[in-house]
Amino acid sequence: MFGTYFRVGFYGSKFGDLDEQEFVYKEPAITKLAEISHRLEGFYGERFGEDQVEVIKDSNPVDKCKLDPNKAFIQITYVEPYFDTYEMKDRITYFDKNYNLRRFVYCTPFTLDGRAHGDLHEQFKRKTILTTSHAFPYIKTRINIIHKEEIISTPIEVAIEDMQKKTQELAFATHQDPADAKMLQMVLQGSVGTTVNQGPLEVAQVFLSEIPSDPKLYRHHNKLRLCFKDFTKRCEDALRKNKSLIGPDQKEYQRELERNYHRLKEALQPLINRKIPQLYKPVLQVNSHRDSFSRISLRKFDI
Template sequence: MFGTYFRVGFYGSHFGDLDEQEFVYKEPSITKLAEISHRLEEFYSTRFGDDVVEIIKDSNPVDRNKLDPNKAYLQITYVEPYFDTYELKERITYFDKNYNLRTFMYCTPFTLDGRAHGDLHEQYKRKTILTTSHAFPYIKTRINVIHKEEIILVPIEVAIEDMQKKTQELAFATNQDPADSKMLQMVLQGCVGTTVNQGPLEVAQVFLSDIPDDPKLYRHHNKLRLCFKDFTKRCEDALKKNKALIGPDQREYQRELERNYNKLKEALSPLINRKIPQLYRSLPAQSAQTNSGSRSSFRRVEC
């Protein structure tokens, strides 16, 4: 019960010095977004008037030109503690991941035409990383944001993140101790179910059917291909684990999951086993330079 965190932005002259300031609020861990929104809206409505305070419903960047100067706006977004890869090596326990927190992140899906959600090939994601002036837990329950960084993920990077998340969920459900067959089956159904919209097969067909025209996307294409290899292996492990957990009454369900998995694996096979030739074109030249002892530099190839 360490806490739940929300980013709160203040916009409007009614707030005085708080105008355009952002804070991270620490709330009890069972607090929902609707609860803190209602509480803050009610608090500032008693100060400024019922018709003055307005909640901005999305987490997109705020355009001051579109705001009514006579109103006070609050933008409230759920955020999660953010850790770099090197930090996760040290923050192992649940306590470690909830203590000395200064960096938080929230994600905003968007498309180039202004919609929040679109087809797989047009779905972008904006990651916003916030740094506070002090670390939680702190004597105050809100701390001001002193630095903001935005990272834009292109559609194939969004797909990579989604597949990595599915793979992690599979690994967690498979290795859970004590084993939870219901959780395992729910995750498996979401991964190999034939009726899953924008599921793994559709992701592979959209991004791996053709080699991208932009060489800058070669590395992402290859990374997604490797993600699918790991994903199919995790599916196989999960099916074996589920087979060992179920009783006679679920044998037919297990066979159905296995049939779906085999269909998925067969459909994915030509997509994930094809490598990009352009990534390997300069390898013979590099080998020749290495064998001849040449000290001249050569281009590094990332695979």
């Protein structure tokens, strides 16, 4: 019933008034990025000539100075509806989350040396939030973007978001009604499987093995530590749920998952139990003069 959304940017003098304009397109719910790319490339190819239209394959900011002035360029990016935390309290149902949509988001991974992807400790993420002039559903299937906001996430913030997402997936698969054993096992395998690249254990070893030297990272370090505590609890709940769903033919698979989980938990324990002492100091230092005054006041009440 509802749609899939894409950000479409037009670059080049051939587009006339559309040059450097950006829109959010609403497409049928099953539309893939390749489909809309092929359709728009074909549509504008007929107008300008097939060799005059080029689709920009990434979602990085476009530097128009680096583009061929004789060509028309289209940049297409998949976007999702974006909600602030306070909005989620009112957007509970599937309908709520697909109605009156004005803000959309897409994420672009990058590293400081220009590569899109790198090791965990150097992986940044640019989150771009778009605001449209009207809300979907609308009488038109594309709406102008009138505001753009960028938020840069540091590597440890990227790790926190990834762990929160994994934890939410586990919680959803565990409490899904009706239960879906295949989905649950797939999420479990991705969480506790021993062959998971850049999996939870590697994330913990990279970011939690040492207390950061920069005090500005203390809060992030502590937040990630608490994320892992929640994650291990959700893994345990998911394993218990899976045990109640499987038949006799999957008992060995269940035992293997449990062994992997216990190995993961054992390796995580020293990392997630280490607290940063500076975060647990008293917030207010009691003044000795005020303290003595308080004791005098208390004596008066005793009298």
